[in-house]
Amino acid sequence: MAAAAKKTRGRQKIAMQRIENDDDRMVTFSKRRSGLYKKANELATLCGAHVALLIFSQAGRAYSFGSPSIEPLAQRFLNRTGPALPRFEEARRRAKIDELCQRHNEVVEQVDALKARQEDLRKVMTWRKAGLDWWEIPVGEMNRDQLRASEFLFGEVAAALDAKVKENNNNNNFGSSSAAGSGANLGGAGGSI
DSSP: OOOOOOSSOOSOOOOSSOOOSHHHHHHHHHHHHHHHHHHHHHHHHHHOOOEEEEEEOTTOOEEEEEESOHHHHHHHHHHSSOTHHHHHHHHHHHHHHHHHHHHHHHHHHHHHHHHHHHHHHHHHHHHHHTTOOGGGSOGGGOOHHHHHHHHHHHHHHHHHHHHHHHHHHHHHHHHHHHHHHHHHHHHHHHHHO
């Protein structure tokens, strides 16, 4: 079989020289700028580096990227002492504290949920010690979740009973129709003799 011809030119090596067509140059600038931002972000994320990127387009527009922010990094570069950096560190510390507070609140909610579950289990154990099964638990002593669980369990029991009744009815109908059918055959056979 003949190989199918390529429909696109694919990735090609571009000569490193000024692009003469204005539209092509603007598209390339936009794509390459996005690629630079992505690489700068990867460097900051993977290595924990502070990255500042400042780009001026041919039209004079300024584009910047900074991780964590361009202002403190520019001040640090210009002053060489970095008075703005401690403010960044304080902001980073506050963000970390906020994150830890949020985690703490989530853990407290989980502990509260476990305590409520423990109380439910304690009630169930008390009812079991009293010789009560789940269907015998006083409804007035149940919370919303226990009521829903009981409703579900009662539904399961009802469905199982319904299936058993249908099975018994099918077995009874099959047995009576078999006997009636065999008697009819015998009668038919007896009548012809």
